Amino acid sequence: MLYSTSFALRVATPDGILLEEAVVGIRVPTPAGPFEVLARHAPVVSSLEVGEARVSVGDNGAPSRRYLSVSGGVIEVRRDGVSVLADAAEWAEDIDADRAAESKRRAAERLRDPASNIDSARAEAALARALARLQVVSRVG
């Protein structure tokens, strides 16, 4: 039996479609940890965490990997394809490392400073996003 090793993947955000093509795999961050989807995966719906997603394109034996940062959302695996609906997503190549480092520093500072009565949940979310983007950008260093 010969099965197709690729499937249709669409990564959509409110700012537009980031990716729409046939891929061999995608790994996304979920509350239960990294979650890898290959072709013919059972249908599943899962929420996403802030973190790094990895898309594998090309030959299944030696695929080329592309990395992107996602900040929350949901993944839907259907029989006819996979949809990632992310609040925001960015390719590693498009991330500004200096800006990510700067926002990490700012968020960390806000969390450390007990005097400022800021929304700590929002600062933590900002920190998580900055860390995810830094991790993703290190992949293309």
Next chain:
Amino acid sequence: MATLRQIRRRIRGIQNIRRITGAMRMVAQARLRRAQEQTLDARPYFEELSRLTDELVSGVADYSHPLLDHHDGDGSVLLVVTGDRGMCGAFNANVIRRAVQYVEDAPGAVKLICLGTRGATTMQRRGLDVAHAHPNFFADLTHAHARLVTHQIRALYESDDVGRVDMIYNEFKSIIQQEVKLDRMLPVTVDAGGDADARWDFLHEPSRAHVLDELLPRVLETEVWHAVLESNAAEQAARVAAMENATTNADEIIDSLILQRNRVRQAVITQEISEIVGGAEALKTS
């Protein structure tokens, strides 16, 4: 009758106005194109999100979420989406009139959230209860701002005696038509009539309820974002039309002023000649 010099000055003045309205029309046209692209870009996300939410809600028997709860209170929250600037015909006035009407007809107190400088300042001046104002909202139009507005809406809804959240905005019908729309935002209504069985063979990580918890706030967020994008496209279209009218009007005024100028100039020449002729006649007879 105006002197020649006065007419010439008016022509120059109106030519300057015409140049400005022409430039504003072109700027609005470029912004309109950008706004339409943004609306198109966002559509796949909207569509998949609402489809998924409807399917999941119809699959869960007794699911509850703060955003689905019906509250008893008479109070309401109204999101008013206007533009940051004028010069776009009745665009802002239409929304504001409808919003004032809403406040008058409401059974209880209405708290307003105003997006766009125009609505924010007008509503505050009229002494209405503006809970949150977002002037210059459209200067930097990113999805993160829609999220902030959504947080504010949720916070107000979760407080007591707010029974509903509505929004009023301009919908982009076509290049030449905008329509003021009133939409119910909260409590969220989901179309649970879908094919409930379609989702039962799906696994849900970590659980179906958890996924829904994540999805519902995003539904609200995309509703805000959708209204903002529609309003932005409608505003630019209204401005293109208004500036086009202004430019055509300026052309007409210039034409009629040139006619008037020529007539006055001719009258001056005629008068000068008749004065000379009259003078010569007077010399001859004396």
